[in-house]
Amino acid sequence: MDQFSVKVFIRLRPSVLDPAGEATKSASSKLGVEGIKSLRIGKMIEVKIESETENEVREKIDLLCDRLFANTVIEDYEYSIETI
Amino acid sequence: MERFTVGIVVFPGSNCDRDVSWSLEACLDIKTKYLWHESSDLGDVDAIVLPGGFSYGDYLRCGAIARFSPLINALHDFVKSGRRVLGICNGFQILTESGFLPGALVANKNLNFICDDVELNVISSKGGWLNKEHQKKGIKLPIAHGEGRYHCDLDTLKKLIDNDLIAIRYRNNPNGSTFDIAGITNEQGNVFGLMPHPERACDEKIGGIDGLYTLKSLIRY
Secondary structure, eight states, rough: EEEEEEEEEEOOOTTTHHHHHHHHHHHHHHHOOOOOOOOOOOOOEEEEEEEEEEHHHHHHHHHIIIIIIHHHHTTTEEEEEEEE | OOOOEEEEETTTTSHHHHHHIIIIIHHHHHHHEETTTTTTOTOSSEEEEOOOOGGGGOSTTTTTTGGGGHHHHHHHHHHTTTTTEEEHHHHHHHHHHSSSSSSEEEOOOOOOOOOHHHHEEEEOOGGSSSSSHHHHOOOEEEEESOOOOEEEHHHHHHHHHHOOOOOEEESOOSSOOOOGGGEEETTSOOOOEESSSGGGBBGGGTTTTTHHHHHHTTTTT
């Protein structure tokens, strides 16, 4: 069995308003940082998982993302896998 | 014949379960029974209320973890049997996360937790949760939520409109909900989810009685 480290990024879909991102963008201007055109807040989930193959890891992570980590009505997800 | 019994689901973090029980038992003389979220035996209840609160601390997303409880698993057959399910606030969030109702509930547009009374237009009496009289006059119910902004894509919205699934809309949209939506039903009409709290509007002395009809309609069918 190999060990894998997976980083999952979950983002609100572009069509979904992100008021927390808007508020943070506004605070960024107040800090004096100019030029920010867009700021959106997502989630990052780190998973360490044991599996026979990377493909098997993909199947498991896809299931987790579709059913639990993300609500695909409002969120998109992507992930990267590294062998530990 | 056994007395009609409404099951009130209790998750870790539910906090409106006792309010719902009070409104049904004390105001409407309807028998209730608390159902712990780990129970999957729904054989002796005739209707179910998913009350408000913060199930599982709202971890990940509101209602996301509750979806995997044995009780919600058993709810699929319960709904298929035609029995009635009312999801209030967090209960509505659980119903959308679990796929019983379309769309999702996300953070209020202004990021505030809003605790207020709201005027609602009653659009549909599908499923008998509301009636024609409400459609004429509208109703007033309390809301208390931080994540009550209903969101769905245009195709879903069209389907909701075409199939008469939008039950109530805010008159002055407080949270940025798509199409001012405050509550919807499923296509069969036996599942109703809404952000406002009918159980907090069951006595003239504490906020009016506009919530009574919806709660009473749990046993009308």
